[in-house]
Amino acid sequence: MSGTSMDGVDAALIETDGDRIVSFGPAAFEAFTDDQRRVLARALGKWPDAPEVAPAARIVEAVHLAVINRLMQDDPMPVLLGFHGQTFAHDPRGLGTHQAGDGQALAQTLDLPVVWDFRTADVKLGGEGAPLAPFFHHACARYIKADAPLVFLNLGGVGNVTWVDPSQSAPEAPGACLAFDTGPANAPLDDLMQNRHAKSRDEGGLLAMSGTADNAIVDAFLSHSYFQRMPPKSLDRNDFPDLPALVADLPDADALRTLAACAAAAVARGMEHCPTAPTRVLVTGGGRHNAALMAELRARVPMDVDNIDSTGLNGDMLEAQAFGYLAVRVARGLTTSSPTTTGVAAAVGGGVISTGFGG
Template structure:
C-alpha cells in the first residue's frame, strides 16, 4: 500500500483552542500533495470542553487526564468513522501540556485504541521522539507547509502563519529541493494567539471566541500592557522555539480593562508577537499566508497587516483550506512516518538531526 505510490491518508487535529477536532483526507506520497479530499469538523460540546480545560497543564497519571483522553478518543472515533477509503490515519491527539526541556510533551488520546476501533493503521505520538532528541517537539506542520508552497507554485521566500490557540510561523524558501534541505525552512511558535482571547471571552461574556473580532474592534489597545508583554524574554530567544498554551497566562493579565479594551489588547499582542517573530526570517518575505481560526478575526488580521507591512492574506488566496491545513499536515506526516521519512529537523524544532517522529499502531 505504501510502497512507491501515493496513499489516501486521513489526518486529524484537536488544537490548543479546544474548539473541536478537524479531519481531512489527503492523497500524498509524503513529498507531494496529489489531491485534497473531503474534510469534516466535530466541535467539542461545553461539557467535553470543560473536561479538557480541567486537564490542561496535567501529565499522564495526574487527575483528570484519563477523563480528557476518553473525551478525545470518543470524539475522534465518532468523527473519523464518517470517512472511508483511508489507508492510514495521522492522529495528533490533544496537547494538554508542553514543556520540551522539562517534563516533555503530552498529547492525550491513545492511537493504538483508535487503530483497533477504526480498523486502520494509526500513526500517533508525533512529538515525543523529537523532544527526546533535544528538539522542541513543535511546530510539526512546517514540512507540510513546504509541500503546500511547492504545490502552489511559489518561487520566492514566503511564510505560512497558523493562528490557532497558539501562533506558529513557517518561513520557506521554495527554491530549495526539499524540506530537509539546508536553508529551506525556519519555523517556530510566535506567541499566544487565540487562546487568551477565547479565555477572556469565556470568562467575561460566556462566549467561545471574539466573533469576527467584534469586541476588539470596539476597544482600544492598552499600550503599557502591550509593551510589558513584548518585554518578555520569549521574544529575545532565537528560534526554533515552542510554547505551552498557557505560558503567557500571568503576563497577559488584563486586570480591570473593559472586555472591549482587553480584547483589543490581547489581539494586538498576538499580532505584535508575529511581527517580532518575522524579524528572525533569514530573508524578508513579501507574502504571509494565514491559516487557522484567527484569520476569521478581522481585528487580528488588521493588526497583522498594520504591524507586518507586507501582504497578509488567508491561505485561500492560493487555493488552500485554512481551517483544515493542520489536519492535512498530520495526514501528510503520517505517510512520511510510515515511509521512514523525516518529519522535523534542526530548522523546524531545533532537534539535533532530522527525525521521523511518530509511533505506528496496527489495527490488530
Template structure:
C-alpha cells in the first residue's frame, strides 16, 4: 500500500531531469518542506545510450507521430531505471523530456508518463509541471527559479545573485534574497538567455561524431568569426524584455552562420555566441548581482567560462564554490517543486515565466487508483 503525501513537515523528494542536451537522466534527493531546503540526499546519473539519444534527437521539434511515441518509450524506460533503488523517498518530481516548446503557439510538450512511473515505483509522482503555466499565459519556462530562491537562502546570500544554467539552452535567474518569499514582486527575474550547449553539441555530432566539445578543446584552437557573432546578436529575441523562453531549436540557423568555417573556428564562434547572449541578458538585471553562479554542463567548458569572465561585470563562479551541485541542481529543483505542487504552493510567478499571477502547475499521480 502506498503512503499518502504528508501535508506538512519535511519530506524526502526525489527529482528527475532529462535536459535538452540529451545526455541522460539526473536524479537527486532533496529534504524540504516546499519552502526551505533542509538537506540534500543521494544522487545518480543515468546516461542515454547512443541509440536512445538518436531516438530522442529524431523527435525534437515534433508534437506527435511515431518519433514522439518512440521517444516517450525511451524516456519512460530510462527514468524507471534511473529512479529505482532509492530508499526512504516520499514522492517523485518527474520533469520528462522536452521535445517542443512554443508557448504562444502550440504550447509545450514534455514526454513521459507519470502515472506509469508511479505504478512502477509505488510512489506518488508529480509531473507535467509546465502546462498549467502556459495555459494561463506564461512561458512555461524556466521553472527552476523558485528553487534558486530557496538555494540563495540556503547559502545565506545577503544580496542579489544570479544563477546561470548552461544546458542545451541557457537560462538566467536573478534572485534577491532580501525578500521573504519567491512570490514577492521583485524577488525573482528569470528568462532564457539564448542557445548554450545545444548548437555546439549538434555541430560536434554532425562534423566529428562526438557528443560535445569536451573541455572546450576544439573551441580553444579556433578564432571567433566576429561577423557571424554580430549577425547572431542582431536577432530580435535579444532585445525582447523578459520573461521569455526558447525552444532548443529556435536558433538552429546558428549552424548555417558558421557553415563555412573550420571545425575549430565554428566551435569557438558558437561558444562565443553563448557567452555574448548571457552578457546581453545580464543587462536586464534590476541591480548588479554580486556573483553569477554557473550550473549545468557548460560550466565544465573552460573556454566558455573564460569568455563569461571577460564579458560580465561581476565574478563568475562554478556553483560548487558555494557548496551546491551543478550537475544535479535541476533534478533537485524538480524534487523541490514536486513538494510545492503536492502542497498547493506556487511554482511560477509573473517575474519568472510572465504568467498573469502566481500559479502552481503539475499533475499528481498516485500508484493506487
C-alpha cells in the first residue's frame, strides 16, 4: 500500500479467509527517495494519459517490487498479492478514480496472482470508491474482541473513519459499518514543511507542539461545503486548495498547529454522523505519531482517543494488511464495499485478478 502521504510503500503478510483474520505476519517498508517523491508529486491530479503519469507509475511498480522481494526473502511465499497502486486523481462524481501501477506486470514479474484496481467497479456503480478499508476494520474489531461500537480513524494524507458495530457478523450487513473521509490530515502539514523547509514532515509534530492554533482559521475551514455533505463521501488529496493560503501569514509553528487543529476539527465534525456514539477512537496511520495532531484530537473529539497500537494491532501497516485481506475477498467472490461505506448502490466486490506465468 502506498497512500496519499506518498512517503513510501508498506507491505505486510496476513493469513485470512477473507472473513476472519487468522494471524498477522511480518511487514516491511520501502521509502520513496526525494527524487522519486518529486516525480510522484508532478503526477498528482493527473489522469492516465498525462505525460507525467508513466514515469511516476514506473516508480510505483519498482518500489513495490523492491519491498515485496525484501519481505519474501526470509518468509513464506504468499499465495496472493493485493496491490493498491498510487492514487493520483480521485473524482468519483466526474472522471472517476486513478491509481497508477500495473498489477498485470507485477503478476508476471513475481509469477504470483495479483489483485488490483480495487476502486473502479465501485465508482462505476455509483460509489465513492473510498474508503475501502472498512470491511477489514470490521474484521479487526472482531479480532481484538471489541464488544461495543468503536471508530477506526486513519490519518494519512487524508483522514478517514470507519464506525464499526462488532456485534454484526458481516461487514456488509445493515448497521455494521459507516465510513467516510473526514478531511485533510497529514498532507497539508507535510506540504507546508516541504514548501517552507524542504523537509518531508514535522517529525513527531515537535514544531507544531510549540505553536498555537488560530481558531478563527479553523472555523473558516469548517465552513467548506464538504462538511455539510452527508456520508458516505470521499476526498482527493488536493480537494482543499485554499487551506495553505489560510495559514500563509502565520509563523511555522502556529501554521502547523492550526493545520493540525483543522484536521482534528474535521474528525470531530465527522463524529456527529456516527449512528451511535463510539466507546473509543483508535487512531492508525502516520498521523498518530504527530503529538500535536493527537493533542488536538483529544481536545476536540468527545470520546477516548487511543493509538491503535495499544490494542496489539500495527498502526503503521493496517492499510497494507487491509489490501491483503481485500484481495482474498475478491478471490473468493466476496463483497468489498457497501452503501454505508462508499455509497455504492448495493454491496459490490471490486478488483481485477491477474495471474503470473503459471496461471
